[in-house]
Structure formats: structure tokens, C-alpha cells
Amino acid sequence: MDRCLGKLFAFLGKNALIFYAGIGMGIYRCAHEWPLWFNATVTQVGVSPLFVGDFFFLLVDIGKAVGLAVYLVLCYRFDRHRSSGALLVLPSVLIAAGCLVPLSVVLGFASGDGVVLGSLVLIGAGAGMLFGQWIEFCGYLPPVKVIQVFAVSFAVRFALLPVITGVDELLSTLVIICLAGLSFVQVSFCFSKIAVAEDRPREGLGAKGLSGYGMLFLFVCVFAFAYGVGGSATQLSHSTHETGLGNLLPSLVILILAFKMGDRFDRTILYAIALPLMTVGLIGVEFLGVSLSLSQVMVSAAYSAFDLLVYTMVCSNAYRSRTSAMLPGSCIRILALIAADLAIILMRLNVSWNRGILVTATILATLAVGIAVFAPLLGSQREFSRFLSEGESSERERLDGIAEAAGLSVRETTVFRLLVMGKSATEISEELFISNGAVRAHSSRIYDKFGVHSRKDFDALFSER
Numbered sequence: 001m002d003r004c005l006g007k008l009f010a011f012l013g014k015n016a017l018i019f020y021a022g023i024g025m026g027i028y029r030c031a032h033e034w035p036l037w038f039n040a041t042v043t044q045v046g047v048s049p050l051f052v053g054d055f056f057f058l059l060v061d062i063g064k065a066v067g068l069a070v071y072l073v074l075c076y077r078f079d080r081h082r083s084s085g086a087l088l089v090l091p092s093v094l095i096a097a098g099c100l101v102p103l104s105v106v107l108g109f110a111s112g113d114g115v116v117l118g119s120l121v122l123i124g125a126g127a128g129m130l131f132g133q134w135i136e137f138c139g140y141l142p143p144v145k146v147i148q149v150f151a152v153s154f155a156v157r158f159a160l161l162p163v164i165t166g167v168d169e170l171l172s173t174l175v176i177i178c179l180a181g182l183s184f185v186q187v188s189f190c191f192s193k194i195a196v197a198e199d200r201p202r203e204g205l206g207a208k209g210l211s212g213y214g215m216l217f218l219f220v221c222v223f224a225f226a227y228g229v230g231g232s233a234t235q236l237s238h239s240t241h242e243t244g245l246g247n248l249l250p251s252l253v254i255l256i257l258a259f260k261m262g263d264r265f266d267r268t269i270l271y272a273i274a275l276p277l278m279t280v281g282l283i284g285v286e287f288l289g290v291s292l293s294l295s296q297v298m299v300s301a302a303y304s305a306f307d308l309l310v311y312t313m314v315c316s317n318a319y320r321s322r323t324s325a326m327l328p329g330s331c332i333r334i335l336a337l338i339a340a341d342l343a344i345i346l347m348r349l350n351v352s353w354n355r356g357i358l359v360t361a362t363i364l365a366t367l368a369v370g371i372a373v374f375a376p377l378l379g380s381q382r383e384f385s386r387f388l389s390e391g392e393s394s395e396r397e398r399l400d401g402i403a404e405a406a407g408l409s410v411r412e413t414t415v416f417r418l419l420v421m422g423k424s425a426t427e428i429s430e431e432l433f434i435s436n437g438a439v440r441a442h443s444s445r446i447y448d449k450f451g452v453h454s455r456k457d458f459d460a461l462f463s464e465r
Contacts, residue, residue: 014435015259017193018145022152024186025134027179029157030164031095032127033243034176035060035120037165038102058345059117061337063124064131067094068330071129075136075326088188091129095180098122099173106169126180131333132326133187135311139318139325140194144258146315147270150308151255154247213314213328215372217335220310222369224336226362227303228343245297247304250277254308270312274305406449415442419455420462 036057071090079087101119138146164175254273310332318325343362399420403413418428425439443455452458 015148017190018148019152020186021134021137021149021190023156024183024190025149025153026156026160027183027186028127028130028134029153030161031130031176031180031183032060032064032124033157033161034164034172035102035123037161038169038172041165041169058341059120060124060127061341063121063126064128065334065337066121067091067125067128068132068334070125071132072327072330075132085188088133088191089184091126091133092180092184094122094126094129095183096126096177098124098126099177099180103170103173103177106173128333130183130187132330135315135329135333136324136326137187137190137194138311138315139323139329141315142319143312143316146312146319147254147258147308150311151251151258154251154304155255158245158248210328210331213331215369216310216313217332219366219369220332220335221339222362222366223306224339225343226366227299227306228340229347229362243297243300245300247300249297249301250274250305250308270309274309277301277305406446408446408449412442412446412449415439416446419443419446419458422459 071087074087074090078084098119098121101116105116134149138149141149164172164179167175250273254270257269257273311329314329314332315325317323318328399417400413403416408416415428425436425443428439429436447453447455447458450458450461452461
């Protein structure tokens with residue numbers, strides 16, 4: 001028992017930042033889903049809801065899109081180095097301020113319609129800005145660790161949201177306000193941990209850089225529209241349990257494989273898991289005749305797989321090119337919100353439409369665009385973390401060949417490549433999220449296998465190659 005606990009604590013210590021960031025992103029997921037639950041719950045207990053109507057969710061989504069757009073302008077115009085404490089705390093302040101109105105509703109204080117609508121937009125804006133912060137942070141991480149953070153966040157959402165929504169409306173609102181404050185602490189801590197590994201601030205891509213995401217943007221729009229159609233079929237139940245279970249299932253599979261395989265977990269494996277899940281999740285709603293509850297699970301599983309896939313691609317490209325992930329990630333988020341909400345509105349306003357034909361058409365379009373986007377990637381290099389240019393890829397292959405000939409293990413090969421790049425032990429420990437002692441141990445074994453006795457001798461050896 002003690003041995004198992006020791007291994008568990010060692011594992012958690014080694015991946016502490018991953019779990020900490022995953023918890024922070026999980027809190028974001030709770031914050032952006034909570035208003036939907038709150039509005040439905042206060043109606044059931046006889047309290048006037050914040051907003052009556054079928055399109056309540058649009059207010060929060062508008063806030064998310066506006067918040068992301070505003071945050072992009074603020075960061076790229078006034079805080080290019082991402083060092084402003086005011087901008088870091090802004091999302092938490094907006095969520096907490098927006099929650100004051102729901103709090104007053106529960107306490108029995110009347111609020112004007114304009115104040116109520118403004119509070120919903122504020123909560124959405126804060127949640128949208130939080131998303132921008134976490135995407136920016138993930139752009140500093142190696143690809144496999146991005147997957148791990150996203151997968152942990154879905155697990156946290158599954159565990160945390162039922163707790164938040166399982167209490168009365170007053171306590172739930174107070175908890176959300178506290179979590180909004182905690183999110184600022186978490187984001188600040190995570191950025192402080194990766195900043196030391198960077199010798200320069202990340203630069204934005206600009207409009208020219210975004211052009212390379214054209215096909216991915218198209219796929220996002222088509223899939224999100226299909227998801228909106230599927231969401232309409234399940235009447236946007238957003239059950240805490242069903243949605244959470246659907247989010248959790250693919251995340252757990254991918255999380256276990258990512259931790260188990262480490263550097264060997266490549267993008268081909270991610271595609272092989274995510275794309276079938278997305279397809280089955282959409283098809284199941286219309287053609288398998290399953291219950292609404294199971295449909296909600298399947299649609300949620302499809303969308304969580306979509307999240308894992310597209311945002312990992314964005315963050316991986318940012319990590320490789322040393323650019324900011326916030327701009328492309330935010331653009332994808334805004335496009336997804338617009339496309340999904342548009343589909344839901346069309347389905348609700350045009351109840352006479354043949355749902356089967358529309359669902360079939362959107363699924364076929366999603367598959368066609370998905371094949372066009374991802375098929376070329378499936379045949380490319382297998383190691384997920386590569387995402388490299390042709391020149392970088394050739395150098396990577398050369399170093400891998402040298403490592404294999406020297407008999408280096410998978411982890412030693414990773415450390416070896418970073419040593420050849422000239423990174424210090426501290427930089428390597430920050431990038432791989434391992435201790436300095438572990439880096440020194442790996443380095444010592446690498447030196448032995450190459451017949452050198454120090455870092456100076458190692459650098460001299462490879463400066464000649």
C-alpha cells in the first residue's frame with residue numbers, strides 16, 4: 001500500500017503543473033456552463049429566472065465571443081509581453097461582477113432587464129477571456145502535455161460541476177464567485193512557471209499567419225454547425241451528468257494513453273480516437289434511434305474530442321513556431337460559437353424542416369471537410385510532437401538516428417535532443433516538467449553512452465557533427 005501511494009505521489013509531483021493547469025481549465029468549463037443551469041434551476045424553485053426565452057444561451061455565448069475579441073485587442077495592443085496583472089485578473093473580475101446579479105435574484109432583490117442582460121454578457125465575457133488565457137498558456141507546452149491539460153480539465157468538470165449544481169442557488173452562486181477569484185491565482189501561477197523557459201515573449205501571428213489555418217477554420221465551422229444541429233435534437237438538455245459523462249469518456253482514454261506512452265503518443269493516435277468519436281457522436285443522434293440521454297452523451301463526447309483535436313493542433317503549432325496561441329485559438333472558439341448557435345437558431349425557428357435531411361447533409365459535409373483537412377496529416381510523420389518544418393524534421397531524424405545508434409532510451413533521446421540544442425539543465429527540467437536531479441541523471445547516462453565525461457565535452461563532440 002505504501003509503495004503504491006509512493007508511486008502515486010511521485011507521479012502527481014512529476015506532473016503537478018499539468019494537473020494544476022487542468023484544474024484551472026476545468027474551473028473555466030464550470031464557469032461557462034453554470035449560467036444555463038442556474039436559469040433552469042431558479043425557474044423550478046419558483047424564483048423568476050434571469051431571462052425567459054428559448055435563446056437564453058445566446059446571451060452568454062455573445063458575451064464569450066465579445067470577451068475574447070476585446071481581450072485579444074487589449075493583449076496585443078497594450079500588453080504584448082503578457083505581463084499585466086490587471087489583464088490577468090480582468091476575467092475573474094468580470095465573472096464575479098456578473099454573478100452579483102444572480103446573487104441578488106436569489107436574495108429577492110429586483111433587477112431591471114438591462115442589468116440582468118448585462119450580467120449574463122459579463123459572465124460570458126469573463127469565461128471567454130479565461131479561455132483565451134488558458135489557450136495562451138497551453139501554447140507554451142509540448143503537444144502531449146497540451147492533450148493532458150485538456151483531458152484533465154474535462155475530468156475536473158465532470159467531478160466539480162455536479163458539486164456546484166448540487167447545492168442551493170445561493171451557495172452555488174457564492175462558489176462560482178470564489179472559483180472566479182481562484183482562476184486568477186491559477187493562471188498567474190501557471191504563467192510564472194513557464195515564463196522562465198522563454199527567452200523572449202511570444203509574438204502574434206497577424207492576419208498573414210492566420211491564413212495557414214484556413215482549412216482548419218472551415219472544418220471548425222462545419223463541425224460546429226453539425227454539433228448545433230445535434231444539440232437541437234437533444235433539446236440542449238445540458239444535463240450535468242450526461243454532458244459530463246460524454247466529455248469524460250474520450251478524455252479518459254486519451255489521458256491514460258498520453259501519460260502511458262509519453263513522447264510516443266503521436267497525432268495519428270489522437271486522430272484515430274477523436275475522428276471516429278466525432279462521427280459516431282453526430283450519426284448516433286439521428287440514425288441510431290437512441291434516447292435523448294444517450295444522445296446527449298454521444299454529442300458531448302463528439303465535441304470534447306473536437307476540442308482535444310483542434311486546440312491541440314493550434315497549441316502545437318504555436319509551440320513549434322514560438323508564436324502566441326491566443327489569436328488562432330480565439331478565432332476558432334468564436335467561429336465554433338457562431339456556427340453552433342446559428343444551427344440551433346435555424347433548427348428552432350424552422351421546425352418544419354426535415355431534420356433527417358439536414359442532419360445527413362451536415363454529417364456528410366463534416367466528413368468531407370474532415371477528410372480533406374486530416375487525411376494528409378495521417379500519412380505524415382508519426383511522432384505527435386514533431387509538427388516541424390522540413391528542415392527541422394530532417395535535423396530531428398538525424399539526431400534520432402544518432403540516439404538510436406548509441407542505445408539511448410526514449411526519455412534519454414528527448415533529453416539528448418535538448419542538450420544538442422544547447423538548453424541548460426534548468427531549461428530542460430522546465431520544458432519536460434521533471435526535476436533538475438532527473439535531468440542530471442539522464443544527462444550522466446547520455447554522457448556515458450557517448451564516451452564523454454562532462455557537458456563541455458558533450459558540446460565539443462556535437463559541435464563537430
